[in-house]
Amino acid sequence: MINSQELLFSVDEHNQPITPQPRQLSHDTGIWHRNAHVWIFNTQKEILCQQRSLLKDSNPGLWEPFFGGHLAPGENYLDKAVIEVGEELRLPVEADQLRFFQEYKYVPGTEFQGIFGLEWNGEPGELTLEAEEVNQVVWKSIAEVRRHIIEQQDPQWTQLGSEAAILEWIQKGAPVHSASAGGVVLNAKREVLVVSQRGNSWSLPKGHIEPGETARAAALREITEESGIADLTFVKELGTYERPKIGLNGRDDISEIKSITLFLYTTAQTLLKPIDRDNPEARWVPIAKVVTLLTHPTDKAFFQSIAAKI
Numbered sequence: 001m002i003n004s005q006e007l008l009f010s011v012d013e014h015n016q017p018i019t020p021q022p023r024q025l026s027h028d029t030g031i032w033h034r035n036a037h038v039w040i041f042n043t044q045k046e047i048l049c050q051q052r053s054l055l056k057d058s059n060p061g062l063w064e065p066f067f068g069g070h071l072a073p074g075e076n077y078l079d080k081a082v083i084e085v086g087e088e089l090r091l092p093v094e095a096d097q098l099r100f101f102q103e104y105k106y107v108p109g110t111e112f113q114g115i116f117g118l119e120w121n122g123e124p125g126e127l128t129l130e131a132e133e134v135n136q137v138v139w140k141s142i143a144e145v146r147r148h149i150i151e152q153q154d155p156q157w158t159q160l161g162s163e164a165a166i167l168e169w170i171q172k173g174a175p176v177h178s179a180s181a182g183g184v185v186l187n188a189k190r191e192v193l194v195v196s197q198r199g200n201s202w203s204l205p206k207g208h209i210e211p212g213e214t215a216r217a218a219a220l221r222e223i224t225e226e227s228g229i230a231d232l233t234f235v236k237e238l239g240t241y242e243r244p245k246i247g248l249n250g251r252d253d254i255s256e257i258k259s260i261t262l263f264l265y266t267t268a269q270t271l272l273k274p275i276d277r278d279n280p281e282a283r284w285v286p287i288a289k290v291v292t293l294l295t296h297p298t299d300k301a302f303f304q305s306i307a308a309k310i
Contacts, residue, residue: 008033009071015105015112020073027058032110036080037068038098041170042121046139050088052158053135061135064158065145068113069133077103077114085118089137090128093118099176101169104162115166117174142167175244176256181215182206183223183263184238184303184310187270191284192310194293195226198278200250201295204303205282206260215261223265227282228273235264238306243298250295262302264310 007020011032021031040048047065054060069084071077078095085093098116106113124137140148148154149163169175182205185193195205207222209215216234224230240261247253272282285293287307291300 006070007073009073009075011112015103023070026110030110032112034071034077035068035106035111035113036071036077036084037066037113037115038081038085038118039066039101039115039166039170040085040118040120041174042119042139045142045171047142047145047167047170048120048124048137049140049145050137051135053131053133055132059158061156062158063148063154063156065140065149065163066115067134078116081114081116088130088133090130091120099174101166101174101177102162104160106160106162109160113160113162115162117166117170119174142171173254175254178245178256178258179209179215179261180206180258181209181219181222181261181263183219183232183265184306185223185227185229185232185265185267186310187267187284189284191286192290193223193227193229193272194283194285194290195274195279196281197246197295199280201246202293203246203295203299204262205279206262216263219261219263219265225276226274226279228271228275229267229269231269232265232267235266236309238262238264238309239302241298241302243296246296252296260302262306 005022008023008026010018010021011034012018013032026033049063049065050067051063052059052061067084067088071080081098082093082095085091098118101115101117104113104115127137146167148157149159153159184204193205194202197203205223205226209218220232240259242257242259244252244254245256245258274280274282290303294300294303
């Protein structure tokens with residue numbers, strides 16, 4: 001039974017937490033809250049769509065191409081996504097199977113939605129549906145979902161405004177969006193630190209930002225791991241750009257799109273001794289030759305754009 005008095009993870013219009021409020025009050029008065037959505041797709045690029053239970057207090061019987069639910073106080077998007085897939089479909093999922101797409105601000109529903117993708121290649125008959133939440137599920141092609149929601153604006157389907165971008169993302173293979181940080185490190189000779197990635201490409205030192213870690217903390221950690229340089233003086237932030245990760249073959253791996261933030265540092269250290277085995281070599285390179293050594297075209301273009309600032 002749906003509990004209209006359950007407390008939600010309530011936030012203000014800027015997604016900053018406020019005192020938790022009851023579900024019904026939040027819906028009736030437009031109090032902002034958080035929700036997790038999971039889009040399930042298979043290798044044929046079909047979307048698992050559900051008809052909402054007739055027992056639902058909102059949009060009963062309507063169709064939608066995702067599964068999810070409201071966050072309770074203290075929950076996060078990822079944990080809630082795992083819980084909802086397990087409860088609504090009895091589908092066991094590990095957190096690392098989910099691919100984060102974006103946080104979407106759904107103004108009409110006063111919701112911030114954490115949107116994930118999940119690849120699953122089973123059949124609807126294998127699932128056990130939670131009757132209070134889901135009436136039935138079927139596979140539909142991306143074209144069918146697009147036609148119902150975007151082209152026809154079918155009143156039998158929920159419409160949130162984020163569907164076109166999500167469908168395009170899934171069509172492209174639902175790449176993971178990750179955040180990385182690193183640095184342009186200058187020594188006393190104004191040479192730039194460049195590192196080898198797995199021995200098959202060259203880049204500026206950088207790496208993933210770990211949960212709970214700031215971008216600057218991640219940058220310092222990655223520079224030290226990839227070069228052995230630990231004595232670093234922060235100068236300024238240089239900017240952020242995006243590109244696919246570099247695969248094991250040295251080519252673009254579009255399964256992950258990296259958002260890379262770089263900072264400018266100086267150091268008095270000169271000895272390079274990488275700690276990370278995946279980054280076996282580091283070099284000091286004159287500024288004018290950095291672009292020549294960097295492997296990825298987007299890395300080259302970004303460095304050219306900030307060269308005058310260093």
